[in-house]
Amino acid sequence: IPPLDRCHCNKIINVIHFTCGPGSGKGTQCEKVVAKYGFTHLSSGDLLRAEVSSGSERGKQLAAIMEKGELVPLDTVLDMIKEAMIAKADTSKGFLIDGYPREVRQGEEFEKKIGAPSLLLYIDAKAETMVKRLMKRGETSGRTDDNEETIKKRLDLYYKATEPVIAFYEGRGIVRKIDSEGSVDQVFSQVAKAIDSLK
Ligand SMILES: Nc1ncnc2c1ncn2[C@@H]1O[C@H](COP(=O)(O)OP(=O)(O)OP(=O)(O)O)[C@@H](O)[C@H]1O
Numbered sequence: 001i002p003p004l005d006r007c008h009c010n011k012i013i014n015v016i017h018f019t020c021g022p023g024s025g026k027g028t029q030c031e032k033v034v035a036k037y038g039f040t041h042l043s044s045g046d047l048l049r050a051e052v053s054s055g056s057e058r059g060k061q062l063a064a065i066m067e068k069g070e071l072v073p074l075d076t077v078l079d080m081i082k083e084a085m086i087a088k089a090d091t092s093k094g095f096l097i098d099g100y101p102r103e104v105r106q107g108e109e110f111e112k113k114i115g116a117p118s119l120l121l122y123i124d125a126k127a128e129t130m131v132k133r134l135m136k137r138g139e140t141s142g143r144t145d146d147n148e149e150t151i152k153k154r155l156d157l158y159y160k161a162t163e164p165v166i167a168f169y170e171g172r173g174i175v176r177k178i179d180s181e182g183s184v185d186q187v188f189s190q191v192a193k194a195i196d197s198l199k
Pocket residue numbers: 021022023024026027044045046048065066067069070071072073077098099100101102106145154
């Protein structure tokens with residue numbers, strides 16, 4: 001992967017990280033953000049699942065990690081995001097990056113290799129709500145990690161590794177906390193307000 005040169009960096013405006021727990025509704029909200037603002041949506045989980053589906057050797061290694069609900073190596077996911085950003089850098093109005101950073105070190109590396117985010121959206125959901133939604137999604141999602149045991153591990157890891165990311169960016173004043181307990185549209189109106197505050 002070539003380095004993102006200055007020219008690319010200047011064009012990468014509006015990097016929005018979407019960092020919250022599994023099942024909090026990121027994917028659902030991202031679709032609505034794309035429809036309204038035309039940003040490029042990149043989901044680290046979707047990029048990784050695409051690699052798994054390709055049947056590559058790397059995909060097989062990733063599948064084993066994801067099935068257990070653990071984090072894949074930092075460089076693998078950052079390379080995938082960077083590659084996807086470079087492909088869209090000339091035409092994108094902004095990037096909405098869902099599921100990343102998942103640990104403070106990922107955020108630090110992203111800034112070193114790509115740039116600083118302008119906003120971090122955080123949907124605050126109760127553990128009970130997340131579990132309930134994921135169990136329900138598991139009835140039809142076909143995802144190997146939407147089962148009771150792996151959901152528990154994903155939640156534990158979220159509290160241990162990902163919540164500190166929010167505190168890290170709170171120090172910079174770019175975190176917008178969103179309450180998840182309403183309807184999809186109520187959640188979206190808070191998301192839209194946060195994005196509009198960037199203008
Ligand atoms: N930034 C990341 N760093 C490391 N591993 C990741 C990252 N993003 C995704 N993964 C891997 O992919 C799996 C699925 O991620 P994904 O973001 O799709 O699920 P999630 O956070 O549990 O939330 P949801 O499916 O509810 O959006 C994770 O459990 C992890 O193994």
